[in-house]
Amino acid sequence: MNLAPIIVFGFNRPEHMKRMLNSLQKNNESIESKVIFYIDGYDGINDKKIKETLNVVNSDWNFKEKIVKFRPNNFGCKKNIIDGISEVLKTESKAIIIEDDLELNSYFLEFMNASLEKYNNDETVWSISGWCHPQLINYKKGSSFSTLTSPWGWATWSKNWKIFIDNQYYEKNLIPSFDSNQKKKFLFYGLANYWEDAIKKDLKEDNSVWDAYWYQTIFINKGFTLFPNRSHVQNSGFDGSGLHCKNNNLFDTPINKSSTQLFPAKIKESNIYKLNTVLFFMNYRRKQYFEFHKSKFSSFKNFKNFISKKLKS
Numbered sequence: 001m002n003l004a005p006i007i008v009f010g011f012n013r014p015e016h017m018k019r020m021l022n023s024l025q026k027n028n029e030s031i032e033s034k035v036i037f038y039i040d041g042y043d044g045i046n047d048k049k050i051k052e053t054l055n056v057v058n059s060d061w062n063f064k065e066k067i068v069k070f071r072p073n074n075f076g077c078k079k080n081i082i083d084g085i086s087e088v089l090k091t092e093s094k095a096i097i098i099e100d101d102l103e104l105n106s107y108f109l110e111f112m113n114a115s116l117e118k119y120n121n122d123e124t125v126w127s128i129s130g131w132c133h134p135q136l137i138n139y140k141k142g143s144s145f146s147t148l149t150s151p152w153g154w155a156t157w158s159k160n161w162k163i164f165i166d167n168q169y170y171e172k173n174l175i176p177s178f179d180s181n182q183k184k185k186f187l188f189y190g191l192a193n194y195w196e197d198a199i200k201k202d203l204k205e206d207n208s209v210w211d212a213y214w215y216q217t218i219f220i221n222k223g224f225t226l227f228p229n230r231s232h233v234q235n236s237g238f239d240g241s242g243l244h245c246k247n248n249n250l251f252d253t254p255i256n257k258s259s260t261q262l263f264p265a266k267i268k269e270s271n272i273y274k275l276n277t278v279l280f281f282m283n284y285r286r287k288q289y290f291e292f293h294k295s296k297f298s299s300f301k302n303f304k305n306f307i308s309k310k311l312k313s
Contacts, residue, residue: 003109004116004155005034005092009081010100012046014053016236017100021061024098029109034065038084041071053100077208082170089158094120096155101236104130104153107259108232112155115143115226115263120157124267126223127214128155131233134253135276138229142262144270148188148277149218149225151211153233160223169217170210173199186219191281224267230256250284 006024010017024030037057042050057068071080081097088095096112098104108130119125125145130153138144164170175196178186187193195215201207218225231253264270 001113001117003029003033003113004094004096005036005088006030006096006098006109007084007088008035008037008057008098008100009040009084010037010053010057011040011077011080012049012053013100014049014056017053018056019236020098020100020102020104021056023102023104023106024108025062026106027104027109028106029113031062032064033109034067035061035063036067036084036088037069038080039068039070040075040077040080041073043074078170078202078210079208081210082165085161086165089161092158094155094157096153097151098153099151102153103234103236103255105232105255105257107256108153111143111228111232111260112153116155116157118263119226119267122267124222124224125226126156126160126218126221127225129225129227130154130231131235132227132229132231132253133273133277133280134231135229135273136279137272137276139262140230140256141258141260142229143260143264144227144229144273145224145264145267146227146273146277147185147219147224147269148192149211149215150227151214152235154225163221164214164217167217170213171203172213172216173203174216174220175199186216188281189278191278191285224269226263227273228256228260229273230254230260232256232260250287 008020024035039050039054039057054068054070069084075083085095085097094116096109096116112128112130115128119128127149129150131150133148175183175186184190187196195212198207198209198212199216202209202212217223232255234253234255235251
């Protein structure tokens with residue numbers, strides 16, 4: 001099998017980077033893989049941490065080939081990631097993309113490379129995800145297609161990324177052109193409306209995101225993402241250290257301790273994965289709601305007053 005190059009992005013989290021690379025090294029395929037690092041440049045605030053991150057990256061990791069690219073100035077999250085992937089996919093046909101805040105199981109690269117190989121010639125499969133939404137009911141060793149996608153340990157092909165870049169989809173909000181059914185599906189029945197919020201904030205320069213645009217591109221091209229039914233990735237960035245993730249554990253999912261060996265018989269959206277994901281998001285919204293109103297539930301009196309106001313309104 002022709003192993004895909006691995007692109008790693010980092011900035012100011014040396015401990016996260018070290019933890020992620022240690023988990024990557026536990027994958028048997030890592031010793032035969034080319035790993036290309038893109039570390040964002042100094043910003044005058046995080047310089048010490050950035051230097052520590054560079055020290056971690058420049059340590060003796062046992063990869064087939066290691067390339068470290070340090071930005072001459074601070075690009076920001078969106079530009080660093082889009083430019084890095086674009087540069088690699090100009091000469092490579094596929095790539096696996098990892099950020100510094102992920103922890104991988106030892107079967108992550110096996111699943112990513114096998115999936116890239118299997119769906120290489122299928123125009124409807126746009127992305128492979130190593131992470132999955134928590135699943136209550138599933139075939140543990142299998143995988144499923146979804147219209148959703150995830151940036152937490154993922155892979156794609158140059159042919160798909162070229163469409164994203166050539167059409168400059170990374171700077172367009174296409175959601176207003178969706179009809180009501182399309183918008184409902186894109187926002188996953190209103191349960192994942194953060195995608196639209198992310199694009200709006202980015203275009204106003206209140207944020208720096210790229211993944212919402214990538215999801216939008218897959219959606220308008222009627223593409224699918226392949227997810228394992230049990231996650232090969234855990235996002236450890238919800239500890240308050242990241243640019244976009246607050247301190248919470250709402251997206252925690254059990255890590256698969258075995259390989260994903262089965263692929264869907266047909267390339268179509270899995271109704272079981274869809275149902276499980278709806279249940280996950282409903283629970284996610286419930287937890288969000290109670291977290292936001294936590295102080296109001298701190299005593300029976302507060303709770304009673306809260307309910308009373310809600311009923312009156």
